[in-house]
Amino acid sequence: MSTPALEFNDLQLAYMVRGQAREVLRGVSFAVQPGETYGLVGESGCGKSTAAYTAVRYLPTNARILGGDVHLAGRDILSLDKKELQNLRANDVSIVYQDPGQALNPTIKVGLQLMEAYQLLGQSKHDALTNSREILRKVQIADPESVLGRYPHQLSGGMQQRVVIAMALACNPQLIILDEPTTGLDATVEAEVLDLIRGLRDEFGTSVLFISHNLGAIRAMCDRVGVLYAGKLVEEGRAQDVFDNPQHPYTVGLLRCLPRHGSRKSAQRLETIPGFQPLLGAPLPACVFVDRCPLATEKCRSVAPEWTQLGGRKVRCHHVDRVHELVSSALPEGTPSTVDRSSTPMLVLDGVSKTFHQGGQAIKAVRDVSLELFAGETLGLVGESGSGKTTLAHTVLGIHAPDQANTITFDGKNLKPGTRKRPADQVRGIQIIFQNPDSALNRRHSVRRIIGRSLRRLAQLPHSEVDGALQEITASVRLTERHLDMRPSQLSGGLKQRVAIARAFAGHPRIVVCDEPTSSLDVSVQAAILNLLGDLQHDRDTSYLFISHDLRVVRYLSDRIAVLYLGRIMELGPAERVFDGPHHPYTEALLSAAPSVDGDTRERIRLDGEIPSAVNQPSGCVFHTRCPRRLEGDLCSTVEPPLTPTPDGGVIRCHIPFDQLGGQPVALRS
């Protein structure tokens, strides 16, 4: 076998915290072969990013290598001197990470930053410019000349990531490390970036180390994967084998936390992995997963499991022969949906528009949206960034005032624009759960104080009753007494989100806006939060406006789904129909963009270009500039299609008759 592009040999790495070594990587070994794409998966804190930065020796000053070595292109990178390391970075390895907007220097033109990489290789200015132009073409940027002359902030997120990838390719490296390269990008853009990376990898024969929490993306990209848990690899094998037939209890659990196979809250609860990943540097039992493993025995506590070889793959578990017991265990029952659609809707939007005025321009964020939300129902809001879903939710909450008054009715009464103008019961009646509980909770207050304040202010309970209510609400979000005196910073992401949920539910709201409530959480935590939201809805008959870019999550929790594009409803209907078809061409494209953990066999529907600006919206159907099914002639580009009712009580905005729309369940099916 030829020399691997990257090889970790029993690497042990610790961070020094107050003079104590906290182990992050506890003997990690793996190799990325030439031309291979290797994926590292695992939840936050498992050490996957540390592994990535160890490969380029870019570590914080408190990092200590305790043992083992790392070879990149055959060289021991831990023994290189400064100059050699710099050469290695310039010639042999590149790294792309999340948030491309931050990765580019805001004060230097894209062209100069790109040329820098070539000039570093000793090229003249002229050659560097020619090559920069060429590489931008390779990453499918149509107009390299204009992009070279722009600053990073003048490019969209997808374009920025293309530029970063181009920069990474400039030195024609043997290895590219991709650390969450598509996190934060829209599904459609993510799909394009992944396609691009795949194409370039095949063209250049580059090896890739791919790190992502998005298991679908890993499945779509990687030849082999390694599953990392608490700084130790627990399973490794071909991507297909590991995802389709996981053999380690942790991998099994991880995959079953995901809402898959079109699962719905009404059918089954999501499985979770009980307990928590051990903290950094915590003393570990013999098997790292033993405390959370349903198969654990005495042996797992006393003898550390070595690799068990299973024909081309390996698992670090004593009980490989018993893993099938896990797989066959039945999923717990879900909570049947009890939405009464003949009752008066809880929320009615009747032609709501929201226009922002900025610098003399009118930004039409939401256009003429009409919908109903019933008690106990979840309405999913789906669309790319810029589709107006958050603006719409904020308008309902009273953060923005709609263009026309009296277009929103809540519980039979007109909803005033602006929270300050609303009576207390309306404010209490509509609450929100934010994406990031870190910034939503006051870090100086204890959990008791945060929830207690909501009980006093929202539920307007007298002091004597606050304690009782506090116990009750805390129990219903599965927090314990012990958590009450902690501050948010002492809690994990999932626990923080529970506090945020308790806060939102304190005043017995009728409607809760969930704005990406699980997108900053790990999959096992996400599953627990989704179960909790399902339970609370069932117990309290609360309605949700649910925003998420993860379509599986939306499908799991939603009864009906509204698909938005440029502030308009393109389609609204029951969740199953919207997902399984017939659906709007935009919905179809959106669904096909999301990579699936179950492997992609279908062709992805490509959308040309990016979502147009909300200032200069296209004429006719706003989607016609990107629509793969645009009709011959100029009907689509001149006449905006009306919202046509569908047999299932929904609406679709398309000139193509309902029965001729895509009937294939394009994605998330399997």
Add this chain to the structure above:
Amino acid sequence: MARYVLRRLGLAVITLFILSIVVFTVSAVLPGSVGRAILGPFADKRSVDQLNNELGVNGPLVNRYFRWVSHAVRGDFGNSYKYKSPVMDFVSKALTSSLKLALLTLVIVVPLGVIGGTIAALRQGKALDRIITITGLSLAVTPEFVIGIVLILVFPVKLGWLPSGGSPKGAVLDQLKTMLLPALTLTAILFGYLSRMARAGAIEALNSDYTRTATLKGLPRHVVLRRHVMRNSLLPTIAVIASQMSYLLGGLLVTETLFNFRGLGLLVADAARGKDIPMLMGAVFIVGALAMTMSLLADLLIAWLNPRVRLGAKQ
């Protein structure tokens, strides 16, 4: 950018207008008759009235304001009561001296502050960082008269190296010698602010993703620092320099008095003491206008350096 410049200029004109009203109003409501103040308590009422008429301090307030403004825009602030000659001559002389002092101070403090701050950032948490930070802070909180007096005691009095005060005159070298101590006093005060800003800016830039990108691209350390770190860390520092410019120009009072340096600060102090109203108005107005011009220039410089402002950020 053009839009931004226009808006900023419009704002400057309005500020100037408000400044003129404030300066005028304050001087108009000062107690006591001007004529009486000049002629003294024993002059007879007729001559006081006549003098008031001649000085034009009698008519309605609005008329007087417009007369003053229409002269002021032509650079005529009237005659000093005390010296009986045009205010503008004194103001422009004092202004030149003050600007020289300010310039010398900046030439010393800007490189010192920026380099000191950046070094502190690079050695974050280490001894050198502590030394720079603590020195800067201690100097910044020490009153300028203490620093000034210490400097005077050490250099002119003990060592006899430099003059203990006076105004810049004669050969360039002599002028520099005269200005060095006041400039060092001001430097001591400003260094703390400046180095702290430079340090904070550099730390932010050092920890940013684009610095990581640059490093992992394989760029040599000095290129990373020069091209990627310094460029971004200087933005907030310039803002501080700009805001401290007003301090330099307007708040020179103590330092100038201490060193008997005939600049704007001393001029204002003397005019106020001697109830020399036209002189006071002219000097204060010029100081205000100058401070405003400086902050305008600084804002434009920041905008020009920051492409997100220059080209208008995407919403």
